[in-house]
Amino acid sequence: MSSARLSQQTIVFGIFIVLFLVFSLLLPGFFSASNIVALLQNVAILGILGLGMAIVVIGRGIDISMIAALAVPPGLVLQMVNDGYPVSVSVAAALALVIVFGLVNGWLIAYAEVPSLFTTLASGLFLAGLGQVAFFKLDLVPWPPQLDAIAGFGRGSIVGIPMPVVMFGLTILVCAFLLRYTRFGTYLYATGDNPLGARTIGIPTRPLILRQYVFAALIAAFAGMVMAASIGTMQTRIYNSTMIYDVILVVVLGGIGLSGGRGGVLNAVTGTLLIGTLLNGMTILDMSYSAQNLIKGVILLIAILIDSVLNPRNEETAQQGDI
């Protein structure tokens, strides 16, 4: 089993290298410093989201509402500051919104036992709708100059590395630490591997699930702030885009089994790099948005197929003990 998973990650990394080399040789302008930086910058937000999704998926869940959590709370900060509220009040309001949102998701999934897919599908729709109806006056909320003091984590660069990429790196470190060295991480793997087993041995699984959705919402909102700072606006209709598919693609392609308990930060990073290269290459090739979606759809289907072959969670695994 372990060798199979290792090889999936290695394969994906290999594909990334090959794709990168092919694009470098064949696509004019791909292998230039500015394009590589742009590639990383484009992929950074996706990578941060992918890490949040990875945590949820390892705990045997899924969070479709991440894009809503990315758009609405940061949009709220921008809108409130634009409307003349103090920065502190705006940030506090958005933070409260994110946490309440994560808690509601988590409560529905952990305590009311609604499947995570349906819960987050509905809650994401709700949050996006709430933003459109109650918060935003326009689809594009501009970054107000009053917020420039905190624009540093999305704008500019450190030793030539754009800040979004630095933030991606920071998130990698935080998530890796959380998964590898904390009790939360160990419990998360245990719960994803065998929820009933984790419960029986005395792990408080429901609070754990609750926390993982709060964490995912926080990460999504963080990604949203980085995005808004770097672009200078918040496109609140991003919820209607296909971005959530890219996030799932990152996780599954990287080799984090949708059946839970498997994979880690490295898998998410590998998946991010591959998707980033692919998207960038397709953009340089000037492929239409529809054609790109088609290709991404095919890759996602293949990735899910490989995932269910490599990480079967069914009678086959269950019966390995009694041959």
Add this chain to the structure above:
Amino acid sequence: MSTPILELRKATKKYAGVPAIEDVDFTLMKGEVHALVGENGAGKSTLTKVMAGVVNLTSGQMLVDGREAMPRTPNEARDLGVAMVFQENSLVPTMTVAQNLFLGQEKFFNRLRGIYIAAQQFLQSLNFDVAPTATVSLLGAAKKQMVEIARAVLHNAKVIIFDEPTASLTPEEKKYFFDLVRDLKKRGVSVIFISHALEEALLIADRITVLRDGKHVVTDDASKFDRARIVQAMVGRDLSQTLYGQRKTTIRPAGKRVLSVQNLRMASMVKNNSLSVFAGQITGVFGLVGAGRTETFKVVSGVIKRDFFHGGEVLLHDKPVRYRVPAPAVRDGIAYITEDRKVEGFFETMSIARNIYIGQLAKLRRKRGLISGKAASAVGALWTKALNIRAISPDVKAVELSGGNQQKMVIAKSLVQEPELLIFDEPTRGVDVGAIAEIHRLINDLADQGKAVVVISSYLPEIMSLSDRILVSRQGKVVEEYSALEATEEKIMYAAIH
């Protein structure tokens, strides 16, 4: 000698290079009842799954009626006349009996009335007392099995394979099942059945084949076997005497009362159940499937979902407790060691050490936020040695261990929590004979150390050899209590049935 209806020659099936069965020769005659016995992991299931087309051979030959035929799917096997009745039901629970019978054979226009009439006639011809319009999920285990058998006969099966057919049946149902098998035999149908109940094999089979470690050991007429000879062939050594043969001559006295359950009620499974458990002795809880034993102790340990609890009182050290989730029960020193380790026992992707370490983390009073790899390996090494858990390497994943070693790991995961009350639910289910002896010794040691130990088992010899005190459960409550000195198998069985 006539041609066998089914024959396997040099059948070998390897999983990732490890043979589950190796060079097995097997013949089945027409109208024969053939019992397949062996320890867990001996290859019985694999062998029958090969015949039923569920599993494909790595090498070897299969002949049906003397002609080479190798079914690659259950459908192909069915066309060859081989049908398998699985341990787990393969019926569609929300459909009616008739719909299940004709499943997969429906005509384009599937007229319900038509299939009800056909099913009615067919069931009557078999003399089966099942209503074709009944929904399968509402039937008892025996009736479900009848439907499965009827379906096999309907598909003109020449060979019907049963995997542990009597495990979930009551004694009356078992008797009925045996009559059915005899009836099938009269119709010229050959029957293969896998069984752990050796008495059944001796009683009903014409021939018995014993497998061990994936290899064929012996095939002979049932009349030439007795229990001791089968067990010896199964384990390759004479273990039957040391394992279950001895009766207790002394019993441990009851210590302080640790647990008291009063008038517990839960859904339809537990009805006004009352019992006590004492420190320093083993309380055996015997009952047939459906007696509410597991459910009672799952309520005690908080494992069961809260919604099913209807009333009654649980006292731990004379203080009333009501656990809604297992975590606080674990903190208060209760360990429930599950009967179904695959579903709620262990973490399959993790190493032995990590599994045990998680047990420790879950119990730690001063919660630590950070984990320690060093502590994990240390606690893993300690318990691997203490319980003699055998694995190729310490890093091996839990899913790759044998049943016995998995069970020991699951027990270690709870022992590391230093519980005062240990509830073992079917502690040796799916465990090889060697490990059974070790687990029994461990359970005895725990009682000697003064722990309160509960052993729930459906296997009478296990209850008799372990318990100091025996509670007999029937239809949701404890109906009888014996000291191990006064208990006999007859008394216990009588209380459990009537």
